[in-house]
Amino acid sequence: MATLKVGxxxxxxxxLEVSAQGIGCMGMSAVYGSPKPESDIIALIHHAVDSGVTLLDTSDVYGPHTNEILLGKALKDRGVRERVELATKFGIYYTDGGEADIRGDPAYVRAACEGSLKRLGVDCIDLYYQHRIDTRVPIEVTIGEVKKLVEEGKVKYVGLSEASASTIRRAHAVHPISAVQLEWSLWSRDVEADIIPTCRELGIGIVAYSPLGRGFFALGPKIVDTLSNDDFRKNLPRFRPENMEHNRRLYDRVNEIAAKKGCTPPQLALAWVHHQGNDVCPIPGTTKIENFNQNIGALSVKLTPEEMSELKSFASADSVKGERYGLVRATYNESETPSLSSRKP
Known part of the structure; x- marks a missing residue:
């Protein structure tokens, strides 16, 4: 059992109040290769909650659906439901042809919420995110339906994921947004220009996904050799050999500083995210208890202003080669929606 107290x-x-570090559950069921045995994952979730990590992050598209079902099983045991903040998402779905698409129309929002409630086995979702923005539907319309779900007691708090600053503002005007989820790490810093300041201006919390660079800060360039054929990172530009050779420099520098600090590179990378402010909650994912314990160990790594400055000097927004996603993934750069006035009656 981990003994470090998680604030x-x-x-x-x-x-909305959550553990200072959450846990991303996506890789427990999908995306990063074949899933681990269900019993192992449920044991990991229980261990995380017992350790004080209570923000559990999932989505209906993880699997799809299998991750929510798995969490639902874990929540039934040992009074876990009453001890956690459960976050899930809507917006991405797979067509009958197996293609990913995005929807934010009211009928879909409501159906997605009902589906998630059933799979999770709960009466209310603590934090409900719009996973990706449907650029065909005014954001006011989508969030307007989520607002109804809040009023009906099916959702407590509302979030957005991969939304632009202007989209965040428009959504926040319809119903208060409690959290914006975005990719933020030492190798993904583009959000600092516009989105982070907007969230702080509006008093919105920040949930940082992939704070370990999808495993890059755990293994460095060697991670490419460990990926199975069904691991989606094989298709990400940053993990291509020609880009990874360049990105090796970032890992090497982080490794050097971690050695001086007496911590591991992933702990240093996570500590950097924690040091961004007390309105930031990173949600590293893992399928192993030993990796989880290492991750929460990052909470005890204290960085000096000089160390933060050194990290910032070589981990700038343009120091990494390769886009975060391939061309088929919608991000905050493609999240502008039509205005309400332009919508046909």
Whole structure:
């Protein structure tokens, strides 16, 4: 059992309080190769909650659906449901032809919520994110339906994922947004220019996904050799050999500083995210208890202003080669929606 005490932070101004570090559950069921045995994952989730990590992050598209079902099983045991903040998402779905698409129309939002409630086996979702933005539907319309779900007691707090600053503002005007989820790490810093300042201006919490660079800060360039054929990182530009050779420099520098600090490179990378402010909750994912214990160990790594400055000097927004996603993935750069006035009656 991990003995490090995991503190609590507030996300947003609506009352949502979560563990200072959460756990991303996507890789437990999908995307990063064949899933581990269900019993192992449930044991990991229980261990995380017992350790004080209570923000569990999933989505209906992980699997699809299998990750929510898995979490639902874990929540039934040992009073876990009452001890966690459960976050899930809607917006991405697979067509009958197996193609990923995005929807944000009211009928879909409601159906997605009902589906998630059933799979998770709960009456209310603590934090409900729009996973990706449907650029065909005004954001006011989508969030307007989520607002109804809040009023009906099916959702407590509202979030957005991969949304632009202007989209965040428009959504926040319809119903308070408690958290924005975005990719933020030493190798993904583009959000600092516009989105992070907007969230802080509006009092919105920040949930940082992939804070370990999808495993890059755990293994460095060697990670490419460990990926199975069904691991989606094989298709990400940053993991291509020609880009990884360049990105090796970032890992080497992080490794050097970690050695001086007496911590591991992933702990240093996570500590950097924690040091961005008490409105930031990173959600590293893992399928192993030993990796989980290492991740929460990052909470005890204290960085000096000089160390933060050194990290910033070589981990700039343009120091990494390769886009975060391939061309088929919608990100905050493609999240502008039509205005309400342009919508046909």
């Amino acid at each position: 609590r932070i507030k996300l947003g101004s609506q009352g």
